[in-house]
Amino acid sequence: MYGEKSRIIYDTLIKNHLVGSEGSIKIELLGVSYLVNDKSSIGNLIQEWLGAWMLKNNIYFRAPDNSQEFPDFYLDNSEIKNLLEVKCFDFSASPNFDIANFDAYIRSLLTKPYRLDADYLIFGYTLHNGILKIENIWLKKIWEITCPSEQFSLRVQVKQGKIFNIRPYNFKNMSQGYKPFGSKREFIFALRNTLNEYKFRNISGDSWYKSFLSVGN
Amino acid sequence: MYGEKSRIIYDTLIKNHLVGSEGSIKIELLGVSYLVNDKSSIGNLIQEWLGAWMLKNNIYFRAPDNSQEFPDFYLDNSEIKNLLEVKCFDFSASPNFDIANFDAYIRSLLTKPYRLDADYLIFGYTLHNGILKIENIWLKKIWEITCPSEQFSLRVQVKQGKIFNIRPYNFKNMSQGYKPFGSKREFIFALRNTLNEYKFRNISGDSWYKSFLSVGN
Numbered sequence: 001m002y003g004e005k006s007r008i009i010y011d012t013l014i015k016n017h018l019v020g021s022e023g024s025i026k027i028e029l030l031g032v033s034y035l036v037n038d039k040s041s042i043g044n045l046i047q048e049w050l051g052a053w054m055l056k057n058n059i060y061f062r063a064p065d066n067s068q069e070f071p072d073f074y075l076d077n078s079e080i081k082n083l084l085e086v087k088c089f090d091f092s093a094s095p096n097f098d099i100a101n102f103d104a105y106i107r108s109l110l111t112k113p114y115r116l117d118a119d120y121l122i123f124g125y126t127l128h129n130g131i132l133k134i135e136n137i138w139l140k141k142i143w144e145i146t147c148p149s150e151q152f153s154l155r156v157q158v159k160q161g162k163i164f165n166i167r168p169y170n171f172k173n174m175s176q177g178y179k180p181f182g183s184k185r186e187f188i189f190a191l192r193n194t195l196n197e198y199k200f201r202n203i204s205g206d207s208w209y210k211s212f213l214s215v216g217n
Numbered sequence: 218m219y220g221e222k223s224r225i226i227y228d229t230l231i232k233n234h235l236v237g238s239e240g241s242i243k244i245e246l247l248g249v250s251y252l253v254n255d256k257s258s259i260g261n262l263i264q265e266w267l268g269a270w271m272l273k274n275n276i277y278f279r280a281p282d283n284s285q286e287f288p289d290f291y292l293d294n295s296e297i298k299n300l301l302e303v304k305c306f307d308f309s310a311s312p313n314f315d316i317a318n319f320d321a322y323i324r325s326l327l328t329k330p331y332r333l334d335a336d337y338l339i340f341g342y343t344l345h346n347g348i349l350k351i352e353n354i355w356l357k358k359i360w361e362i363t364c365p366s367e368q369f370s371l372r373v374q375v376k377q378g379k380i381f382n383i384r385p386y387n388f389k390n391m392s393q394g395y396k397p398f399g400s401k402r403e404f405i406f407a408l409r410n411t412l413n414e415y416k417f418r419n420i421s422g423d424s425w426y427k428s429f430l431s432v433g434n
Contacts, residue, residue: 015245027266029240029349030233034269036242038284041258048309049244052251067255077397 035130
């Protein structure tokens with residue numbers, strides 16, 4: 001199910017004992033050397049570290065020109081397969097990272113349906129007294145880290161009735177209650193149904209789904 | 218005009234030759250030691266470094282419990298004066314950081330009008346091959362780093378007609394064209410007028426300004 005290249009990365013990280021290993025982030029300027037202890041930058045920094053680690057381990061990758069774009073890494077010459085997204089979360093809490101902006105994701109699937117097949121490499125870390133510890137890593141498909149919620153067919157971040165981001169299922173604890181989707185197909189249906197349920201939608205779920213099918217899915 | 222505590226910080230940084238000095242940010246994990254070269258985390262990291270630098274230089278400060286909150290640093294026991302905001306931008310381009318979310322800023326002034334008097338300590342940096350260089354620093358009031366624009370009385374980031382963030386005047390080059398406001402009063406009027414000009418407003422500028430005056434300004 002997972003891309004062969006992502007699988008190699010995940011397996012090599014596990015074999016090299018990344019889980020349980022400790023590191024640090026140090027900023028030096030004007031004679032002050034400081035171990036970073038604020039979590040707001042950790043996700044970006046782990047992603048950048050992963051690039052350096054792949055380079056050292058002779059694993060081919062390239063990143064889009066704009067680092068805000070999807071995906072975080074291309075793992076071969078193709079732009080439609082072996083796509084890797086990197087996500088990080090503070091392991092002392094539940095995973096609560098933004099998987100993607102809901103509107104942008106829905107729209108992007110009409111031109112880039114292969115986005116559904118991207119692999120997610122997820123780092124659960126802790127940061128105490130400047131020690132960054134990798135507590136666990138996961139390789140996942142999007143439908144394995146998403147689930148329904150009480151309000152919508154897909155768990156999303158809602159502010160003043162408006163949907164912002166797609167938010168994860170608690171795969172860390174494999175929490176009871178709403179369970180993750182069983183397949184890509186179920187996840188796509190949840191996108192369609194959420195659009196149908198959503199009063200601020202620009203497009204109905206049914207017409208989005210029709211467009212989605214028409215681009216060859 | 219600037220707070221006495223911010224002034225000490227700015228003067229000490231200048232005296233210690235921060236401008237022109239070089240530093241680095243290094244992440245170490247699993248035997249890979251890497252000098253960070255991606256700009257997305259630099260703002261957060263410089264802010265954290267500043268805390269460490271103040272500690273080393275015996276300058277009193279404390280941060281709000283939630284690092285997302287205003288201000289970045291309290292510089293004395295008061296919660297209404299000697300407030301410091303830290304902003305950073307890539308000196309190879311024009312300043313384009315978010316000064317504040319427009320809606321939230323407008324709303325916050327009704328309960329925290331002293332926010333208008335916060336000092337802004339601004340770092341212009343470059344980052345090449347893992348070398349972080351501080352090219353310049355500024356101490357500013359909000360009305361000195363904001364200006365009108367063609368579309369609104371205040372320069373703001375607009376997406377699909379909606380106002381998101383307050384965006385800076387190019388104080389790096391002191392650019393021609395729209396100039397920064399001359400006083401706090403002019404800036405407040407620009408907030409009021411922008412609300413009046415804005416079709417998605419929740420509140421008219423005039424009624425916002427009336428509420429603002431009624432809280433004792």
